[in-house]
Amino acid sequence: MKRTIRTTALTVGALVAALGLPAGAAHADATAPRVDLRTLIVSDGGPATDAIAAELDTAGTPYTEIDLTQSKRPVIDAAFLADTVDGRPRAKYQAVVLPNDNPFPAGSAEMTALASYEQAYGVPQVDAYTYARPEAGLQYPTAGGYSGSIDGVQAEVTAAGKAGPFGYLKGAVPFEDNSPTVGESYAYLAQPAPGADFTPYVQAPIPGRSASGSLVGEYRHDGRRELVVTFVYNQYQEQFRLLARGIVEWMTGDVHLGATRNYFAVHVDDVFAADDRWDTRLNCTPGDVDCPVGEGTPDPIRMTPADVDHATAWEQQHGFTLDLVYNGAGSVDQRSDNDGVDLLADKLIADRDEFRWVNHTYTHAFLGCRQDVTVVPWRCDTNADGSTKWVSRQDISDEIALNRVWGRSAGLPLQNDELVTGEHSGLRILPQQPADNPNLGPALADNGVTWLASDNSRDPVQRQVGPATTVSRYPMNVFYNAGHASEQVDEYNWIYTSRAQGGSGICEDNPATTTCLPAPLDTATGYSDHIVPLETRIALGHVLAGDPKPHFIHQSNLAEDRLAYPVLNGVLDGYHALFTDGTPLVNLRMKDIGAELKRRAAWQTAVRSGQVSAYRIGGTVTVTAPGGVAVTATLPAGATLNGTAFGTPYAGAVSGWVPSAGQPLTLTVPSSTPATAAVHGGAGHGPVTAPAPRTRVPAGVSRPAAGTTAS
Numbered sequence: 001m002k003r004t005i006r007t008t009a010l011t012v013g014a015l016v017a018a019l020g021l022p023a024g025a026a027h028a029d030a031t032a033p034r035v036d037l038r039t040l041i042v043s044d045g046g047p048a049t050d051a052i053a054a055e056l057d058t059a060g061t062p063y064t065e066i067d068l069t070q071s072k073r074p075v076i077d078a079a080f081l082a083d084t085v086d087g088r089p090r091a092k093y094q095a096v097v098l099p100n101d102n103p104f105p106a107g108s109a110e111m112t113a114l115a116s117y118e119q120a121y122g123v124p125q126v127d128a129y130t131y132a133r134p135e136a137g138l139q140y141p142t143a144g145g146y147s148g149s150i151d152g153v154q155a156e157v158t159a160a161g162k163a164g165p166f167g168y169l170k171g172a173v174p175f176e177d178n179s180p181t182v183g184e185s186y187a188y189l190a191q192p193a194p195g196a197d198f199t200p201y202v203q204a205p206i207p208g209r210s211a212s213g214s215l216v217g218e219y220r221h222d223g224r225r226e227l228v229v230t231f232v233y234n235q236y237q238e239q240f241r242l243l244a245r246g247i248v249e250w251m252t253g254d255v256h257l258g259a260t261r262n263y264f265a266v267h268v269d270d271v272f273a274a275d276d277r278w279d280t281r282l283n284c285t286p287g288d289v290d291c292p293v294g295e296g297t298p299d300p301i302r303m304t305p306a307d308v309d310h311a312t313a314w315e316q317q318h319g320f321t322l323d324l325v326y327n328g329a330g331s332v333d334q335r336s337d338n339d340g341v342d343l344l345a346d347k348l349i350a351d352r353d354e355f356r357w358v359n360h361t362y363t364h365a366f367l368g369c370r371q372d373v374t375v376v377p378w379r380c381d382t383n384a385d386g387s388t389k390w391v392s393r394q395d396i397s398d399e400i401a402l403n404r405v406w407g408r409s410a411g412l413p414l415q416n417d418e419l420v421t422g423e424h425s426g427l428r429i430l431p432q433q434p435a436d437n438p439n440l441g442p443a444l445a446d447n448g449v450t451w452l453a454s455d456n457s458r459d460p461v462q463r464q465v466g467p468a469t470t471v472s473r474y475p476m477n478v479f480y481n482a483g484h485a486s487e488q489v490d491e492y493n494w495i496y497t498s499r500a501q502g503g504s505g506i507c508e509d510n511p512a513t514t515t516c517l518p519a520p521l522d523t524a525t526g527y528s529d530h531i532v533p534l535e536t537r538i539a540l541g542h543v544l545a546g547d548p549k550p551h552f553i554h555q556s557n558l559a560e561d562r563l564a565y566p567v568l569n570g571v572l573d574g575y576h577a578l579f580t581d582g583t584p585l586v587n588l589r590m591k592d593i594g595a596e597l598k599r600r601a602a603w604q605t606a607v608r609s610g611q612v613s614a615y616r617i618g619g620t621v622t623v624t625a626p627g628g629v630a631v632t633a634t635l636p637a638g639a640t641l642n643g644t645a646f647g648t649p650y651a652g653a654v655s656g657w658v659p660s661a662g663q664p665l666t667l668t669v670p671s672s673t674p675a676t677a678a679v680h681g682g683a684g685h686g687p688v689t690a691p692a693p694r695t696r697v698p699a700g701v702s703r704p705a706a707g708t709t710a711s
């Protein structure tokens with residue numbers, strides 16, 4: 001159950017005096033003011049407030065940010081925080097985020113205004129990263145607590161946290177420890193101060209003691225509520241990503257615009273075809289364009305029927321569906337070379353309903369410029385006048401249509417509007433081809449393609465290509481040309497080590513590359529010990545960030561050593577160990593991911609441009625957005641839209657999308673929800689008073705800057 005908000009029961013006169021409202025304004029309806037669904041973020045430029053802002057950006061939740069380091073920033077006073085609209089008192093912000101419990105000088109009028117505002121309207125405050133001290137409801141760390149690194153520590157959600165804002169988590173909150181040489185998480189662990197009304201929500205063991213100290217907790221005092229966070233973080237770290245949802249739900253009372261869910265989809269490219277194998281002697285891939293023509297002997301990697309059995313069993317075990325991105329010519333060639341026999345295709349077709357299927361073109365031809373592969377790297381061939389030679393509209397259309405016909409004849413359950421071109425070709429690729437093939441868009445129109453895959457590492461922003469909208473896919477760094485772990489590690493070493501260590505020198509030439517190795521990996525253990533944990537962490541980071549974009553691998557990764565599964569297991573098993581069943585991974589097909597990305601982008605644009613407004617009066621939420629822009633919100637279970645249940649359940653709340661015709665939408669939330677409950681009266685804590693000024697950190701206690709490394 002959510003904790004009932006406790007606050008000062010202000011009289012109308014006290015409300016007017018505290019907030020400087022026009023006389024008589026509160027008489028319009030003193031028990032139900034208007035509270036705008038917008039958060040005030042007061043930033044000091046540190047990573048903690050930036051992380052919370054990033055979370056709101058991702059969800060599409062409106063906020064106003066004030067940078068304390070800017071001399072021309074607005075002054076936070078009563079008029080900045082509240083006014084009246086149509087005779088009704090209005091709170092302009094439903095929540096306040098501060099960089100710590102009091103970032104202002106002693107005796108600050110701005111902190112006084114904030115405290116009075118929070119008391120009057122029951123507006124909660126998040127202390128994004130603060131020192132443990134009695135003014136924040138905690139003992140000093142020197143009083144049997146701890147201050148220092150908590151890299152690698154496993155924190156736990158308390159019973160109160162599970163019953164409250166962090167109920168979507170099973171309990172464990174692991175803190176990253178990605179580098180033995182870099183401090184990643186600094187924290188103050190402390191217990192509640194004597195007599196303080198403080199409830200820990202997330203805590204960790206205090207080193208050397210049997211007790212635990214709070215990392216996240218709620219402090220209630222002077223008619224105010226603060227979420228006190230005593231560890232430093234940035235928006236990329238797993239511990240913040242796990243807790244971000246709960247921080248937002250706590251400060252908004254489960255009522256806010258925007259929504260987030262956790263997504264994971266995996267595309268398996270080149271199905272039915274074979275992938276060329278890396279040559280560990282030549283350091284290139286015979287048969288592909290990275291090897292000089294004629295060098296080496298191709299040794300293709302192709303799945304077997306046993307690999308299909310393994311894939312279907314794995315799907316059933318994990319409750320997850322793979323998207324098979326297929327090339328029909330791969331099977332045609334196999335039958336041609338083997339007297340009509342293709343056991344792999346027979347097995348995949350028999351099990352076709354176990355997977356989702358996506359057109360990958362018939363032969364996997366390169367659909368951009370005509371490639372000149374007589375040089376490495378390849379270049380675009382040119383006409384006599386120097387213009388680029390492009391693959392024709394007809395050739396592109398044939399590749400799409402032939403593969404569709406082959407798939408239909410095999411009974412594959414296809415969506416004709418989805419397409420993944422071979423190597424994402426046809427789209428721009430730097431440096432050789434800086435523009436899309438001009439024939440690509442018309443060919444897509446010829447075949448009714450409206451969703452086109454792109455490579456997120458090259459083309460991350462959704463855009464239009466003719467009639468199609470792109471869906472960026474994350475490449476997993478499990479190589480298409482490696483069937484065995486030793487091959488994967490050998491190629492990895494070649495790419496990511498220096499020339500002096502036998503590598504390609506790419507890292508020397510591009511020092512910003514983050515996966516560079518200080519020394520070559522052991523070919524026997526490097527895959528399991530280094531590559532798998534790294535790729536798991538990267539992919540899980542996308543999931544925890546609420547990013548719907550799919551990841552892609554290749555059919556070769558499901559063959560031979562089946563290199564993809566350790567990474568996929570790490571993501572899925574890791575996720576399910578952290579989240580309750582009420583917070584499932586959302587596993588969408590490509591067109592649905594594209595629609596979500598497109599809808600989300602339109603909403604975020606409208607929010608950032610100030611075209612969206614929303615407010616709550618009692619149990620009624622009113623939202624106005626531009627016509628044609630779908631509205632999204634997160635509300636408590638039981639919320640309705642025009643008498644009909646709103647949204648679908650996720651993480652203890654309901655969320656969803658509602659079409660907007662430009663007219664106000666009215667939603668109703670259950671009257672028991674905590675947001676703005678304070679204005680209806682509550683247990684009094686005495687008169688409105690400003691908080692005590694910040695105290696100095698006791699001598700001998702270090703207090704680092706709020707900065708960490710991004711993972």
